[in-house]
Amino acid sequence: MHSLSLVVPLHDEEDNVLPLTTQVQAAMAASPWPWQLILVDDGSRDRTLERIREAVASSPRHVRAVILRRNFGQTAAMQAGIDAARGSVIATMDGDLQNNPHDIVRMVRRLLDEDLDLLAGWRHERKDGFWLRRLPSKLANRLIALVTGVRLHDHGCSLKVYRGAVLRQVRLYGEMHRFIPTWMATVTAPERIREEQVSHFPRIHGRSKYGLSRTFKVLLDLLSMYFFVRFRASPGHFFGRIGLACGFAGMAALGWLAWLKLGEGAAIASRPLLLLAVLLVVIGVQFVCTGIVTEMLARTYFEAGAARTYLVRETLGGPGGGGAGSAGQRLPGSVERR
Template identity: 70%
Template sequence: MASGTREECPSVSLVVPLYNEEDNVAPLVEQVHAAMANVDWPWDLILVDDGSSDRTALQLKQSLLRYPDTVRVIILQRNFGQTAAMQAGIDAATGTVIATMDGDLQNHPQDIPRMVRRLLDEDLDLLVGWRWQRKDGLWLRKIPSRLANLLVGRVTGIRLHDYGCSLKIFRTSVLRQIRLYGEMHRFIPTWMATITSPARIGEERVGHSPRVHGKSKYGLSRTFKVILDLLVMYFFMRYRAKPGHFFGRIGLLFGTAGVLILAWLTWVKLYLGEGIADRPLLLLGVLLSLVGVQFLSTGIITEMLARIDYEASGKKPYVVRTMLPDQKMKGQSDGR
């Protein structure tokens, strides 16, 4: 499908990463098939076992035997994390539209057909689920999540109500232009905004249920990971193609402060005749000047590495969505 065109009959790949969800596999597969029973698109369900230590893999194989035409199973060698498992499913997807959701039965598969239709009707690249009536604990899940959403929105400029909702619908041609590493699945909308317009990212209210089986993989410890990942995300959004500006600004700040301190101490020594050797300010000025030089040098090195990366990989500092008119240049041979 050419990017930027509406597709009347998509093909949909639903990607679900699972980790120690043995009791949820069978009802999950049943719910997905019930939700997709009346759609007129080809679709498949890709279940990714992220190195579970329980019987999740066995349950997935049984689901494959029951639904061989629609179910595909990927079993990872070990536990790589939700982001890696999601990327494995995305790599295996063949649909022109990719839907992702959690395997804990808290997301509602019946929301998927409606979201796919809206993605196509409004010509969006990403539609994010919004759990507006969330069925989680107030202090351990809701409040930290709301604070994280506000923080991420303010830092990245992509303001969404629910970054943490795994139920998302993607246009495959756009999603394939990014790669997910670490624990960056929670920042997928922000990554998408680096290659498409934020106006092509929408939100949709979706259902949410309390967890019945299994144990939640989330907790307060994830708050610190979010903060660290957010710093990385901020760097990549603002300075991926110009890292020298990031380190250069810091270097100029420290370097200028150090030079000003040393200049003042020089004036004190030469014109006032006062001793400066035993002043802590002298050590601070020298330290700030050296730190400034180090950051400036780091900026130059990162600029060189960025240029090498773009040239070696053939990457371009832009993404073309479509080109109009779609025809050969005047006078160009058609090869006949």
Template identity: 75%
Template sequence: MEEFAGTSATIGPRAARASHRLSLVVPLFNEEDNVAPLVAQVQAALGQQAMPWQLILVDDGSEDRTAERVAQAVSANPGQLCAVILRRRFGQTAAMQAGIDMAQGSIIATMDGDLQNNPADIARMVRRLIDEDLDLVVGWRQQRRDNLWLRKLPSWCANRLIVAVTGVRLHDYGCSLKIFRGSVIRQVRLYGEMHRFIPTWMATVTSAARIREEPVSHFARVHGRSKYGLGRTFNVILDLLSVYFFTRYRASPGHFFGRIGLACIGVGGAALGYLAWHKLWGGESIAGRPLLMLSVLLIAIGVQFACTGIVTEMLARTYYESGDSKTYSVREVLGSIAINEPSIHARDLR
């Protein structure tokens, strides 16, 4: 594995796990009643592990007392907790990116802050990522505790659609519990609402064979309100168009827009040829025929797709991938971002 380049090839899995550090990133929005239980669950799940770890809480401009509860949690646990307080709500994707930018671990985990994920699953997923030399392990909520019509059915439809378009076959794209190899996820920039497509973006920088899924626990929401609903299904469809473009045509965007442009030019040119035949050999007047205007319009649209479409899409991508551009603004950082070494009484990720 890349973290152990130059070391002996006989290094064992347990020694390999001990050489890693884990950063757990949790975005929060209006989850004031979940902050304290979340911190307690994470400490119970990871507190006795030999692998050094840190918990990064990201407040995404919450409108309740979430930021206050986060500050209290960091003050009470200064060793392994830190927090990022964003100036306003930028969205879950931007909050997740802020936490990843802050993370110091060679392994980065993400999960929701609504207590529906189980931190106890993290150790098993981390062990699998290291032992099988993977770059991403995705949680699979086989027994979801959500409303059938508002959550489970739209999620099922979205998952099938994403698999059909992207070709990266996973059962549960919407599960936020994911374990990443830090060196790989840091090559991917997240913006918009692209957090649900992370496996697809990861497949652009690593092999899909190094992405696996792991069954995880799932609980019903106890505190707060869900931020998901049927409206997000339409966002998935729109975002999927962008994912399809950048995963298939990022290296040659002219092929994508060029096909649309050539199709429009071809149809418009054929219609103009048809009118020219009637004009030259039939002696008919074509000046007042709607087909003439439609033909010219199709050709103009085709040229526009072939030229301006490519330029604008590439400019947008260049902006988001530039080193100085970020999709969030940090108000303050609480606690230390360093990862402390575990107690000598801690046990390994067995």
């Protein structure tokens, strides 16, 4: 018997919490699997936390909450919810009521029937503004597909369904929630990743947290993603290419200057090329040595779990999920209050 955990990160969504909970409960009435709803409060400053407490109190068997100490960002909040999830299947969605919870059961069925590890939602008919949301999203999807090689129509759609055992092998940092399909491709076969068209509604309550300000963060995370996808097993190849290119260029320039000095007796001390050549050699050595060491240390640091991207203040509600996990289980590094 499978079980389902639905993770919803929330930040300043006080008017959406209770309607969202109601919609999820109505949608999950058709679920043949035990299920739990995990609401993650990402340091909201409005009355979102109060609404979450009401939701947990009204349905403690199915609704659980993870309250973060401050605003860590959507990626960290999503990771906190995934860590708290106990289902064999994990679904994620936004808390702005723009996703349709009734799509989840259908997506879970397809995930299990076709033996997939990830089924990503595709907002085929988006109800967002064109210039601030749809156009940047379309450009970002094409850029992500070009750089990472994972070709999906809608990387930014939060409505996704995962096989829990595979998703738990992935750790999310920065703004990496939009790159989860790419991270999944590093631990599973690409043919086990598919997409499906889902419903999309216009935002009614609250204010969108997305905009052009996230563009630079996405670009930087995309560069990091490119590095870890292409050179995760051999990072020395990435830094080595840059270091060798700089080093060979510097050595070639030094060789040419040495030929001018020894063969023709030309003065080279006052030439800017001498300083540039020495600088290129030094840069090459630094890229080959320092870059590899620091990147490997950083990756080892995160993989070992020594650093967490969020801190939990308390958790609310029971385990849910029809006994998918132990009721006494705690989140790593969390303090649980009853």
